[in-house]
Amino acid sequence: MIFRRAFASAFALALAILMLACGFAMAATLAINVGGERSLTTEQLLARPDAAIIRVPNDVTFHRTMTYRAVPLRALLGITEMPAGKELQVSATDGFVTHFSAKLLFGDGRKRAEPWLAIESPDEPWPQVPGTGDIGPFYVVWIDPAASGVSSEQWPFKVDAFHIAPTLAARFPQIAVDKSVPANSLVRRGKTVFATQCIVCHKLNGAGDASVGPDLNRPHNPTDYFQPWALKAYIRDPKSIRAWPDMKMPGFDRKAISDSDLDALIAYLGYMAKRKK
Known part of the structure; x- marks a missing residue:
């Protein structure tokens, strides 16, 4: 009887952990609405042919060089320009909302900052951030941010959606x-x-x-x-x-x-x- 109870408890715990893991996987979904609504999972993003390993010097969140599996944000969005009077709104699950202007996202010169969407793999979780904890599963990072004047608040993490919106003004x-x-x-x-x-x-x-x-x-x-x-x-x-x-x-x-x-x-x-x- 004691063995059966112990086995049942262990089974219940394992099942709970499995359900929690499945719930995490289901929750890791990114919404994109830039002319047509799409939802992409972590697995779909990691499987994209343009997914690459990138090195980000002076990462704003971790304050050191970081390496990520990421996809180029412009290619992910699938647009080459922003409609007049619009900007890209980026929202996060913690209530944070930032905005990328057309100039910031697409630039107006030969040299420009390159935005990437870093993707946290369930098998390789990112480090915890002191005072913040987990920042995954999606995080916008920049290569050469100074080229376009990217601010510290334009590195959103816990991202859950991108969509085009009228400008703040x-x-x-x-x-x-x-x-x-x-x-x-x-x-x-x-x-x-x-x-x-x-x-x-x-x-x-x-x-x-x-x-x-x-x-x-x-x-x-x-x-x-x-x-x-x-x-x-x-x-x-x-x-x-x-x-x-x-x-x-x-x-x-x-x-x-x-x-x-x-x-x-x-x-x-x-x-x-x-x-x-």
């Missing part, structure tokens, strides 16, 4: 700067920084697709309760100001946001603090 007039603001103003530059680095996690005046962090203007803007030095320190290293076990915001060093861009971002936030729409 067209969809979310709430984040716009008034026409009276000079073209060379820090505020305008800060709006560009916000649209690249911040809206991937935060909304502003309810505008944005992401749901990782809170709205940065409603009910209160960070400039309402942070002194300038404290807000800069918080963006550079959140834990230097406040910390809690489940905090998600990473720090942005000078490679991610330069000192001048940080000043511009804070100028934009201060400007928007008076425009809680």
